[in-house]
Amino acid sequence: MSKNDNFDPIEIDWRLKVFDSLSFPTLVLRPDRTIIAANAKFYERSEVVRDDILGKTCKETFKKVDNVKHLSCHEIDCPLQQVLNTGKSQSIIQRNISRKGEDIWEERVFSPMFDEKGEVKYIIESLRDITAVKVLEKKYIDVREMIDKVVQSSVSGIIAADKTGKIILMNEAAEGLFGYSTADLEHCNIEDFYPKGVAREIMKKLRDENIGEKGKLPSTEVRILTKNQEEIPVEMTAAIIYEEDKEAASAAIYNDLREKQAVQKKLEEAESQLFQSEKLASMGRLAAGVAHEINNPLTSILLYGNLMREKLGNEHPLISNLNYILEDAERCQEIVKNLLAYSRQKRPTKDVFYLNNLVGESLRLIRDQKLFMNIDVVKELDDYQILVNADKNQLCQVVINLIINAIDAMEGQGTITIRTYRDRQAGKAFIEVADTGPGIPEEHLSKVFDPFFTTKELGKGTGLGLSMAYGIMEENHGKISIKETGPQGTVILLEFPEEPISDEFHFMSIG
Ligand SMILES: Nc1ncnc2c1ncn2[C@@H]1O[C@H](COP(=O)(O)OP(=O)(O)OP(=O)(O)O)[C@@H](O)[C@H]1O
Ligand SMILES: [Mg+2]
CATH class of the missing domain: 1.10.287.130 (Signal transduction histidine kinase, dimerisation/phosphotransfer (DHp) domain)
Structure with a gap:
């Protein structure tokens, strides 16, 4: 310490002891940047001797200390200058390399010591090793980034909302499911993501201790509402996020069902x-x-x-x-x-034929029947000539059975509409027989294809018509089903695989 410093010797001794016992490497500098003291920890840390540093400027000193980088002397960058300008402590974090070549993170803290006039007389600089904190911080950042990646790459939709319902997180899968983009979220509330009342219902269940663990909703099926107001069934789990026992946010995971x-x-x-x-x-x-x-x-x-x-x-x-x-x-x-x-x-004898011809032929076979009475028959046949490959005679039997059932259901009065159409993409051809009868009662729906199930009076029906039709359709790789039934009437649907048109077929004459 300089002789110019007029400290009481006992006082100095006491201060030196404290100074020396500080656990941080510490220096005392004058405002002109000369170092007037260094504690034991500093010598240990920087492996220099007294003569290397005392009376020298920090710039000269740190050139010798190769494991502490010298800070810029530029007025704005120099923390020492900042202490002099502001009279306040300054600190900077610096990455140095130890002699073993490892990273050391240090916080260099510069604190002013004032004279009686309130002028900065000395500056204390201490170096605090914050490597452990930095390592933890890095680990924390890495874990956060990893969590972010996991959340973003999840195939399940993930959404978190704060306690007011404002969306604070939405991963890509949720964006796809709900149809919102991050830009929309500013004006969104979690309640917009469900049909009316559902969000509240979910929160109620989350808080209900009798449903799963408190604050957790076990896997539940609900309907969500997309941006286009489409309702989608999903399986969801949700949880309330607590901070010191208080609800801070909620998060949910959705899987499209x-x-x-x-x-x-x-x-x-x-x-x-x-x-x-x-x-x-x-x-x-x-x-x-x-x-x-x-x-x-x-x-x-x-x-x-x-x-x-x-x-x-x-x-x-x-x-x-x-x-x-x-x-x-x-x-x-x-x-x-x-x-x-x-x-x-017997196996069906299959042939390729036009579906519209099947309708014509079936009607011709029962044309003369007095059955029709006041019943109108309307044909709505597809303009496109749909081809199917099936046993035409068997299928005529099916269509006739359906027409007779329709006639019986309408009791002499009404309209039978026979439609043909196709689903080109699915490669399917269809015939519909629709009537304006009273419909099939709910309790009969599971039985009408059973053999011998009939509601007709004794001797009138055997109850074999629809079950035969079922068997025939199956043998011809088709399907029969009740498309609609109710007080307005019944629509029975026959479905076949559509036969792709071949060049050869164009030139064939078929019936
Ligand atoms: N278009 C329809 N409208 C209302 N009910 C129908 C219709 N088609 C069928 N059903 C009901 O399904 C039952 C079974 O029909 P299914 O054709 O198998 O036998 P059925 O017509 O009673 O006798 P069968 O056809 O052997 O003469 C009918 O008795 C009737 O109750
Ligand atoms: Mg019948």
């Missing part, structure tokens, strides 16, 4: 089709057996009955009874014929 639900629906349809075909197959075997057994005795009843009728002549008193017997036996034969047709094992 549309695809899953579509697959599930297809699976259910396939299952019910399989069930129906199995049922039809076993009923078919049973029906074939019964029909076969009954057919022979019936043939002889009819044969001998007709012989008897010829012998007895029309005047015989018992002839009307015999006629009843024969009429009923003929009806039985008709039923047996249907049963045998229903249970037929």
